[in-house]
Amino acid sequence: MYKKMKLADTIRVAPDLLGKDVNESVKNALRHKLEGRIDKDLGAIVAITQINEVGEGHILVGDGAVYYDAVFEAIVFVPTIQEVIEGEVVETVDFGAFVSIGAMDGLLHVSQVTDDFMSYDGKNGRLVSKTGGRSLGEGDKIRARIVAVSINERDPRDSKIGLTMRQHSLGKMEWLEEARRPSAEKEE
Secondary structure, eight states: EEEEEEEEEEEOOGGGGSOOHHHHHHHHHHHHTTTOEETTTTTEEEEEEEEEOOOOOOEEOOOSSEEEEEHHHHHHHOOTOEEOOOOOEEEEETTEEEEEOOSEEEEEEEGGOOHHHHHHHHTTTTTSSSHHHHOOTTHHHHEEEEEEEEEOOSSGGGOOOEEEOHHHHOOEEHHHHHHHSSSHHHOO
């Protein structure tokens, strides 16, 4: 889920950024420091949108930079258990599919794709059902539910978001459209 948050931090403004508008310099320094970072409590910081307050600058001996206390607004992505998300499959592997859900990727394990048994077709890079004639591959749009979240802020690539599509109204968008069509259209 995306949230707009009001945050506070002390930011170092490098000497080469001094002499310009203070708010703009602080905003640029905050963007450089925080955007793209993952915090266990906040989630993934997507964008610094607005500077609300900038305190007086402080100079430390031996450092040419100025340190400002700033209050600012940011857009963050917080994956929440039981949240229904829509995303795009970015990679399929023998154990499942990686799905881009915005600022992070989630793993859709092969056992969580459908109730049908799915196997990996390495030649075509797809997960294929044994009996239903369904497949899931790179570029497919899906709707899933988040079932597990483990954020690792030291190494964001080790963060894990578990997904499932084995519930009502979840699955590949094409499958959901098929299920919505009247039965007369399906037979044609």
